[in-house]
Amino acid sequence: MAHSIGGIPITLRLRIEAGIGNTLTDVGYADIDTVIPVTVEPMAGAGAKVVVDTSALTSMVSGVVAAFESVIPVVGTHNHKPVQHRDGKPPWCPTCGLTADGNEPVSHLG
Numbered sequence: 001m002a003h004s005i006g007g008i009p010i011t012l013r014l015r016i017e018a019g020i021g022n023t024l025t026d027v028g029y030a031d032i033d034t035v036i037p038v039t040v041e042p043m044a045g046a047g048a049k050v051v052v053d054t055s056a057l058t059s060m061v062s063g064v065v066a067a068f069e070s071v072i073p074v075v076g077t078h079n080h081k082p083v084q085h086r087d088g089k090p091p092w093c094p095t096c097g098l099t100a101d102g103n104e105p106v107s108h109l110g
């Protein structure tokens, strides 16, 4: 029979980055505030075993990561600003390398 002896409060921040063009862009973070339960299980004979149960935290992390995975393709947090370069290509953004409509710039020169 396990007996609760309290918990370990924890704040876990997940920072999510995504590759856009050749740069990594920070697309957000999520904080998980929870308490990891700690129990004591008496052992045969003398003594007891302290058990820290991280299974709930593990499933929370999986859930948050899955949520970000579905959001990342439509999120852009940088200031997307295509400018003209001397490369014969249409204006493209120095941050992500893409044009105003989100495509790879293609040179109109040979």
Ligand SMILES: [Zn+2]
Residues within 6 Å of the ligand: 078, 079, 080, 081, 093, 094, 095, 096, 097, 098
């Ligand atoms: Zn951009």
